[in-house]
Amino acid sequence: MVATMTNRSSDDRRVPHQHDDTGRPLATRELLINIGPHHPAMHGTLRWFMKLDGETIVEGIPEIGFLHRAFEKESEGCKYNQVIVYTDRLNYLSAMCNNVGYCKTIEKLMGLTITPRCTLIRVLLCELSRIIEHLVTIGTNVLDLGGMTNFWWTYNLREEVYKIFEKLSGARLTYAYTRIGGLAYDLYDGFEGEVKAVLRRVYEELKDVKGLIGKNRIFLERTQGVTPISAEDALSYGFTGPCLRASGVDHDLRKAAPYYGYDEFDFDIPVGEVGDTYDRIMIRFEEIDQSMRIVHQALLKLKQLGPGPVNVDDRGVTLPKKNQVYGSIEGLMNHFMLIINDMKPPAGEIYDATESPNGELGFFIVSDGGISPYRVRCRAPCFHIYSAAPQMVRGAMLADVVATIGSLNVIAGELDR
Numbered sequence: 554m555v556a557t558m559t560n561r562s563s564d565d566r567r568v569p570h571q572h573d574d575t576g577r578p579l580a581t582r583e584l585l586i587n588i589g590p591h592h593p594a595m596h597g598t599l600r601w602f603m604k605l606d607g608e609t610i611v612e613g614i615p616e617i618g619f620l621h622r623a624f625e626k627e628s629e630g631c632k633y634n635q636v637i638v639y640t641d642r643l644n645y646l647s648a649m650c651n652n653v654g655y656c657k658t659i660e661k662l663m664g665l666t667i668t669p670r671c672t673l674i675r676v677l678l679c680e681l682s683r684i685i686e687h688l689v690t691i692g693t694n695v696l697d698l699g700g701m702t703n704f705w706w707t708y709n710l711r712e713e714v715y716k717i718f719e720k721l722s723g724a725r726l727t728y729a730y731t732r733i734g735g736l737a738y739d740l741y742d743g744f745e746g747e748v749k750a751v752l753r754r755v756y757e758e759l760k761d762v763k764g765l766i767g768k769n770r771i772f773l774e775r776t777q778g779v780t781p782i783s784a785e786d787a788l789s790y791g792f793t794g795p796c797l798r799a800s801g802v803d804h805d806l807r808k809a810a811p812y813y814g815y816d817e818f819d820f821d822i823p824v825g826e827v828g829d830t831y832d833r834i835m836i837r838f839e840e841i842d843q844s845m846r847i848v849h850q851a852l853l854k855l856k857q858l859g860p861g862p863v864n865v866d867d868r869g870v871t872l873p874k875k876n877q878v879y880g881s882i883e884g885l886m887n888h889f890m891l892i893i894n895d896m897k898p899p900a901g902e903i904y905d906a907t908e909s910p911n912g913e914l915g916f917f918i919v920s921d922g923g924i925s926p927y928r929v930r931c932r933a934p935c936f937h938i939y940s941a942a943p944q945m946v947r948g949a950m951l952a953d954v955v956a957t958i959g960s961l962n963v964i965a966g967e968l969d970r
Contacts, residue, residue: 583611590619594697594955598965601954608951613943620965628929632895633659634733636926641727643914643933644964646689647682649718650909652731657812658905658916659733663898665870670861671735672813677851678730679907680844681718681748684755685711686910686962687795687837687844694834694959695766698775703762710758713751717744733896734871735864745852752845763838776831780945780957783828791937794912796961799836800828806908820846830953833960870896895924902928911935911962933967 584605589595598619604612624643628636640651653675660667667675692707715725720741722730730737766772782792787800797804805822807815823839825832864871868887877884900922906915912934919928938961946954 588954594958596963596965599958599963603951603954605951610946610949610951610954613946613954615939615942617939617965617968620968622966625929625931629926632924633898633926634895636929637731637733638727638729641729642966643931644686644909644911644935644967645726646964647679647686647910648727649678649682649730650907650914652728653679654905654907654909654914655916656731656733657907658903658918659898661905662901662903662918662920663733663870663896665734665865665867667735667865668862669858670739670855671863673851673855673858674736674740674863675731676813676815676818677748677848677855678718680847680851681714683844683910684841684848685714687841688755690959690962691762691834691837694956694962695772697955697959698772700766700769700772703765706758706762710751710755713754717747717751720747732864732871734867735862739863740855745856748848748852752848755841755845759838759841773831775952775956776834776960777829778827779830779953780949780960781827781829782941782945786941786944787828790941792912792941793934793937794908794910795836795840796833796938797912798823799825799832801825806906806913810906812907818847818850820844830956830960897922897924904932906932909934911964911967912938935962935964935967939963939968 586603586605588601588603590598590600595601598617600616600619602614602616603610622639622642624639628639631639637652637655640655641648643651688707688711692704692711696704718728718730719725721744722728722737724730782790782796782800784800784802787797787802792800792802793804801824803822803824806812807820808822820843823836823843825836869891872891873884873887878888879885898920900920902917902919904915904917906913908914913932914934915932917928917930917932918926921927942957942961942963946957949957
């Protein structure tokens with residue numbers, strides 16, 4: 554499926570040096586400025602050192618590290634289950650996907666197969682997370698360009714999904730809902746109806762957002778032809794996710810390396826044409842539509858599957874139920890040993906990845922057979938995408954930086970691991 558790109562102009566927005574009436578270059582002086590980290594469009598955590606010729610960018614050097622939390626080294630000092638709360642803080646716009654990606658890696662290391670009900674619930678929650686992250690990305694990106702109305706619409710829709718997540722997990726932003734081998738809880742009564750009601754709102758109100766920007770001259774001129782990146786360059790930098798597909802590369806782990814039964818779902822992979830800021834925004838509109846298709850199918854599959862366990866039946870992995878803990882010495886000792894000693898995956902190393910909303914989110918885990926991982930490394934999609942930004946903005950206008958950073962959806966928590 555190719556994302557629909559309307560009203561596309563073919564002009565290149567890169568601005569040449571100015572000349573006088575005789576054709577000679579005007580005398581200019583290069584200007585060195587800082588943008589961020591406190592600039593609103595820099596997320597409070599990104600800094601650029603810019604060399605400008607007028608308003609044309611000669612060179613831009615990004616600096617990261619203003620939100621450094623040492624995720625990987627902190628994880629090596631924690632038990633396996635304790636790491637889950639750290640994963641929430643990577644891409645905090647879709648924390649549920651981080652939970653799932655980490656737990657999936659440990660389960661692969663241990664040879665665990667989660668239950669069919671748990672599999673479907675994880676798919677459901679990951680696709681809902683993809684929807685809300687894309688809503689935030691679109692809303693804030695267009696807000697940076699001056700479209701405040703779109704921001705309120707997308708944020709209100711995001712809030713409705715947050716209410717469901719809060720009711721399910723007890724938290725609004727960072728959930729720690731997934732467990733190695735399963736989930737913290739099963740779905741609550743009425744979950745299906747609430748999700749369907751939210752999806753109806755998303756479908757209707759996104760049409761209004763598209764209507765506001767689809768033929769808006771300011772939006773089109775600020776995005777079309779702005780900081781394009783070719784498919785070859787995107788691949789060389791390690792792009793994945795919407796930014797790679799916007800450049801015309803049809804790659805998505807849910808199709809290329811299906812997991813959790815994604816090959817049994819009917820959905821398309823939107824692909825862009827030019828790889829500019831416009832494509833990177835419009836791709837996310839299309840991906841929201843596809844995620845809604847997957848959620849509807851997952852809800853139907855859950856209904857057909859019926860009730861069942863959401864955790865593996867393994868005393869070395871899953872905590873016993875409370876009535877067993879309080880009612881039997883075996884349950885009490887099982888609970889005590891898991892809390893104190895946690896689980897002990899076999900010695901070895903593993904890499905596994907999922908298709909997060911920003912791209913390929915991978916975890917490389919080395920186990921020495923103890924209760925804590927010996928080494929943890931995270932393949933965060935933002936880091937590779939942001940590395941291409943200096944090339945992308947070179948020769949563009951200063952105002953294009955704001956549009957570009959928003960379209961790349963740079964999440965500082967992923968950058969500074």
